[in-house]
Amino acid sequence: MNTVIDGRPAGAGDVALAITARYGHFTAMQVRGRRVRGLAFHLDRLDSATRELFGQELDRDLVLDSIRTVLDRDDASVRVYVCEVDRLRVIATAAPPAEVATVPQRLRSVRHQRFLAHVKHTGGFAQGYLGRQVKAEGFDEALFTTADGVISEGSITNLGCFDGSRIIWPDAPMLRGITMRLLEVSDIPSERRVLRVADLPGFEAVFLSNSHGVVAVGQVDDVVLKVNDEAVATVVGAYEATPWDALERAGQDAP
Structure with missing residues (x-):
């Protein structure tokens, strides 16, 4: 995995810095041909959370330079973290590209509510633990619900329902993922509604969305x-119709 800190390749002495960068937030994206879907949404997400968590404005140019620098291939999974270690830091990582699952997913409902759910923050231990637990039980993803069974989100996904004409998203505290935002501005109308597991069989399709893409859900519990x-x-077609945004500056060729 490649790592860039504040726009420069990380060295051996930066390992401790990366480990101690626990208070912060991030965004995750799939890069194809040095392009990414919803780049403006990614930057807006980082900017909004930086203002909320640190009371500072995001250096968007530094974020873009960090992404360009960390890419050693045209296709990759990229994460950009904004963390505080002595001062505000921008950390970008690049790993091999990920692909969306091709088979309907099986979900296990779990009572859990993320703290500060609207922020993609770095405090993800509970999410990781619950995700591992449901996979050990033979499921693909955890589906978070409140004590009275209201659906909010998956551990690393949004859940959506399609009734044949519009997408219904849960009306509950959750992170609005970038893929969710792209679908919200697609040609398919969207709305929010309180949803429980018992409501899901009434839809033509239930799906998960995250940076990997969109995949159907075949079972919950x-x-x-x-x-x-x-x-x-x-x-899926509405998502895939979303244009790709170039990461390179106009007139600049990829290395």
């Missing part, structure tokens, strides 16, 4: 859901 291939294709 012991509840089997419809997977209408045409409905799933409509949602």
Whole structure:
């Protein structure tokens, strides 16, 4: 994995800095051909959280320079962290590209509410633990619900429902993922609604979205859901119609 700190490649002496960078937030993106979907949303997310957590304005140019510097390939999984270690730091990492799952996912509902749910913060121990637990039980993802069963989000995903004409998102505290935001501005109308697991079989398709893309959900706990291939294709097509934004400056060739 490549790492860049404040726009320069990380050296051996930066390991301790990266380890101690615990208070902060981040965004995750898939880069293809040195392009990314929803680049403005990623920058807006980082800027908003930087203002909220640190009371400072994000250096967007430094973020973009860090992404360009960390890329040693045209396709990659990139994360950009904004953390405080002595001062505000921008840390970018690049790893091999990830692909969205191709089979309907099986979810296990878990009572959990992320702290400061609207921020993609670095305090992800509980999410990681619960995600590992449900996978050990044979499921693909954890689905967070309140004590009275209201759905909020997955451990690393958003859950959406498609009724054949519009997308319904849970009306609950959650992170608005970048893929979710892209679908919200697509040609498919969206709305928020209180959702419980018992409501899900009534939809033509239930799906997960994150930086990897969009994938159907086939089961939650012991509840089997419809997977209408045409409905799933409509949602996936709306996401895939989103244009890719170039990371390079105008007139600048990729290295």
